[in-house]
Amino acid sequence: DIQMTQSPSSVSVPVGDGVTITCRASQGIRASLAWYQQKPGKAPKLLIYAASSLQSGVPSRFSGRGSGTDFTLTIDSLQPEDFATYYCQQTTSFPLTFGGGTRVDIK
Amino acid sequence: EVQLLDSGGGLVQPGWSLRLSCEASGFTFNTYAMAWVRQAPGRGLEWVSTISANGGATYYAKSVKGRFTISRDNSKNTLYLQMNGLGVEDAALYYCARDSPRYTFDFWGQGTLVTVSS
Numbered sequence: 001d002i003q004m005t006q007s008p009s010s011v012s013v014p015v016g017d018g019v020t021i022t023c024r025a026s027q028g029i030r031a032s033l034a035w036y037q038q039k040p041g042k043a044p045k046l047l048i049y050a051a052s053s054l055q056s057g058v059p060s061r062f063s064g065r066g067s068g069t070d071f072t073l074t075i076d077s078l079q080p081e082d083f084a085t086y087y088c089q090q091t092t093s094f095p096l097t098f099g100g101g102t103r104v105d106i107k
Numbered sequence: 108e109v110q111l112l113d114s115g116g117g118l119v120q121p122g123w124s125l126r127l128s129c130e131a132s133g134f135t136f137n138t139y140a141m142a143w144v145r146q147a148p149g150r151g152l153e154w155v156s157t158i159s160a161n162g163g164a165t166y167y168a169k170s171v172k173g174r175f176t177i178s179r180d181n182s183k184n185t186l187y188l189q190m191n192g193l194g195v196e197d198a199a200l201y202y203c204a205r206d207s208p209r210y211t212f213d214f215w216g217q218g219t220l221v222t223v224s225s
Contacts, residue, residue: 043202043215044212046212046214049211049213055213091211097154098152099151
């Protein structure tokens with residue numbers, strides 16, 4: 001199975017600052033990676049697919065990069081609605097696996 | 108508008124069975140693979156199972172293989188998850204999700220809660 005490791009597990013950021021979250025795969029997955037945002041009590045929401053493609057309707061302050069084993073999600077100028085938990089997921093093969101999540105809090 | 112309506116969750120005792128349903132609308136259901144993803148309270152996301160658009164192919168997480176069965180009725184635009192031999196480790200919020208693009212989940216249901224307790 002492909003293990004997905006996210007870091008940090010949590011981070012506190014002031015409104016208006018940027019943040020970068022890292023996701024590492026235990027083996028190469030090309031660009032087969034998705035990022036999701038989840039707010040408390042809500043279903044996850046797809047942000048990025050194929051490592052860097054922005055899902056329709058997602059603000060351009062979200063961006064994804066990477067290929068192989070190392071990936072990043074960057075949020076430029078955090079807005080109050082961006083405080084949530086973020087998950088990466090490998091989309092290359094079964095069993096599909098998620099990272100452990102990164103909680104982004106307001107500082 | 109794409110909508111996925113999860114239902115069927117509840118409180119069951121260990122060893123019991125439960126069938127979850129997910130009613131889909133707003134898209135051509137029989138052209139999309141579908142999946143179940145679960146989340147234990149306070150925990151992260153765990154993929155459970157995926158079924159192809161025509162139902163001919165199914166995939167399972169090791170933790171549920173042999174106990175859970177995913178199926179779909181394309182005439183009813185409905186996805187199912189039959190869960191047998193439930194254990195406390197299966198207690199979670201279960202989401203159905205549309206698979207698009209490949210192995211990515213672009214729309215999610217609101218989730219249905221499964222509680223396993225004696």
